[in-house]
Amino acid sequence: SQQGEEDPQALSIQEGENATMNCSYKTSINNLQWYRQNSGRGLVHLILIRSNEREKHSGRLRVTLDTSKKSSSLLITASRAADTASYFCAPDLTGGGNKLTFGTGTQLKVEL
Amino acid sequence: GAVVSQHPSWVICKSGTSVKIECRSLDFQATTMFWYRQFPKQSLMLMATSNEGSKATYEQGVEKDKFLINHASLTLSTLTVTSAHPEDSSFYICSAREITQTGELFFGEGSRLTVL
Numbered sequence: 599s600q601q602g603e604e605d606p607q608a609l610s611i612q613e614g615e616n617a618t619m620n621c622s623y624k625t626s627i628n629n630l631q632w633y634r635q636n637s638g639r640g641l642v643h644l645i646l647i648r649s650n651e652r653e654k655h656s657g658r659l660r661v662t663l664d665t666s667k668k669s670s671s672l673l674i675t676a677s678r679a680a681d682t683a684s685y686f687c688a689p690d691l692t693g694g695g696n697k698l699t700f701g702t703g704t705q706l707k708v709e710l
Numbered sequence: 711g712a713v714v715s716q717h718p719s720w721v722i723c724k725s726g727t728s729v730k731i732e733c734r735s736l737d738f739q740a741t742t743m744f745w746y747r748q749f750p751k752q753s754l755m756l757m758a759t760s761n762e763g764s765k766a767t768y769e770q771g772v773e774k775d776k777f778l779i780n781h782a783s784l785t786l787s788t789l790t791v792t793s794a795h796p797e798d799s800s801f802y803i804c805s806a807r808e809i810t811q812t813g814e815l816f817f818g819e820g821s822r823l824t825v826l
Contacts, residue, residue, distance in 0.1 A: 629813060631813070631814060631815075633815075633817075638801070638820070638822070639819055639820065640714075640716070640803050640805075640817035640818050640819045640820050641754070641803070641805070641815075641817040642817070643814040643815065643816070643817075646813050646814055686753070686754075688815075690813070695759070695767075696742065696807065697744060697756060697759050698744070698756075698805075698815055699754075699756050700746075700753050700754045701753055702752065702753045703753060705751075
């Protein structure tokens with residue numbers, strides 16, 4: 599069963615705008631990861647935030663984590679058409695056997 | 711960065727035949743590999759966890775005899791879809807975690823199976 603749920607399911611923005619995606623999960627985690635998938639391709643790891651971290655940056659990506667609310671957000675700043683993809687969060691659950699399960703993702707479309 | 715190679719990238723087969731998909735970690739060792747399947751515009755569904763040198767652990771509802779997994783070395787895991795039927799048509803993706811790491815997964819490019 600999936601452990602992370604992304605919101606919104608779909609997001610359409612103009613190039614240059616920021617895109618924010620949210621993730622909610624249900625139980626305690628070791629870390630939470632965000633992945634990206636281009637249509638018909640495998641997933642690419644974007645960023646990992648540990649349970650004792652609250653915010654992390656990587657280039658144009660900013661991830662926040664609120665363990666009290668069991669939620670995370672992914673912000674993509676100054677979006678580009680090439681950012682068009684599906685984005686998934688994957689909570690690495692405590693005692694979860696190191697396996698990751700994925701929600702339905704957020705389908706981001708960045709238009710020129 | 712770590713690379714996972716998956717082969718074949720697409721395959722078409724007749725109903726009743728078996729198809730083998732390979733997943734290789736090219737520049738790192740992986741004691742654990744994971745197999746997922748994905749239907750169009752849906753999430754990845756974890757099928758099984760493949761452990762080097764031991765039996766795979768299957769998720770609930772996944773038929774062990776239907777989806778045979780072998781993890782013979784630290785760099786290779788295979789998924790064999792036996793007696794394939796049209797409902798097995800899907801996008802199969804493998805992933806691997808580096809032996810020294812407990813974090814990110816590295817994914818293959820996926821294999822699209824079409825059963826006629």
